[in-house]
Amino acid sequence: MVNFNGTLHDSSSNLLSIENRGYAYGDALFETLKVVHGKVLFWEDHYFRLMASMRIMRMEIPMNFTMEFLESEILKTIEANQLLKATSRVRINVHRIEGGKYRPLSNDIAYNIISERLASDFYSLNHNAYTVELFKDYYIAPGLLSTLKTNNKSINVLGSIFAKENNFDTCFLLNTEKTVVEALSGNLFLVKDRVIKTPPLSEGCLKGIMRKQIMELVTKLEGYTLEETAISPFELQKADELFITNVIIGIQPVTKYRKKEFTIDVSKLLLEKLNTKIRLS
Structure with a gap:
């Protein structure tokens, strides 16, 4: 219905x-x-x-x-x-x-x-291999409209086709300044040396609802620092961990980008805290 x-x-x-x-x-x-x-x-x-x-x-x-x-x-x-x-x-x-x-x-x-x-009531961690590549055919133009969930999703459609044709699970999108903005269906978080980074809205990323939840959890995470800052493609291969967020999957860890393989420790920790927050709310 x-x-x-x-x-x-x-x-x-x-x-x-x-x-x-x-x-x-x-x-x-x-x-x-x-x-x-x-x-x-x-x-x-x-x-x-x-x-x-x-x-x-x-x-x-x-x-x-x-x-x-x-x-x-x-x-x-x-x-x-x-x-x-x-x-x-x-x-x-x-x-x-x-x-x-x-x-x-x-x-x-x-x-x-x-x-x-x-299928699932609460969020669970996907332990399967999850590989990502950059989609460089088209770029997001940073601005207020790029933060909205509109029906203008051509770059997401073309990126999804590219991912399927090349056996990737998803792609990261770049803006016109060639910095990494987000994934095809979620916001990006990068972990390096106990600093957790995510692109600011000014870079052109979606104003994600799960992005907000995870940012709030990170600010309360002992021993970690949150930074909203631009992320260069070079940083992806230097990261300890990468994960993608949206309200349907919760947190999706990236296991491999090109030749670099990543841990999932922070993803597991944040997912536990996310489910606890939901149960208590």
Whole structure:
């Protein structure tokens, strides 16, 4: 079942027209959530990121788009899909309504919510080999728009195809200054000599919800220092550990980049603290 503007429809229903602005111009935003037994993880952070993104995109935020309203719509959707007692991946899509070309006729919005089952309730560490390469065909232009979750994801699509064709699990993306920004589907953290680095938003990385959670945990991690700073490709092979974060996987350790193999000690430590934080919240 799909939630379209508050009404549930069979997932096979034809809900979006060819004139949909998200399809025609990428004039859309989305949030990907993890919902565990009816609890939306980090919901307040997701909600405020979505509201801030809609303001940046000059979308009209409906008066009823409160945190409570959207949460109830999420829960209504997963209940309709018999996922209320399971763990699910939920995506909220917000697009400007039809009309106009590049210049819209209205800034009003429509939304839809979709869900799918996930296997694991809490975050677990993937101990399988996970190899990464740089994607250098195209670059992210740093700026406010690059921090948003919009439908303009061409570089992520092309990078994913490149990774598959060359037997990599994912790729790191570079910005126009040739510094490492993030992975195809998550933020990057680098560990070297008890310093944990992650690129700042000014480098062009996504304003990730899990990025925020991990940064908060690192600041409380005894013996480690957090730095938001640019990361050069040269630093990747000098690192002790690399890991990628997003709200679905939690923490994904990188085991190999080119000829360098990495430890996963900090990833394991942070994942334990992340699950503890979730259980206590």
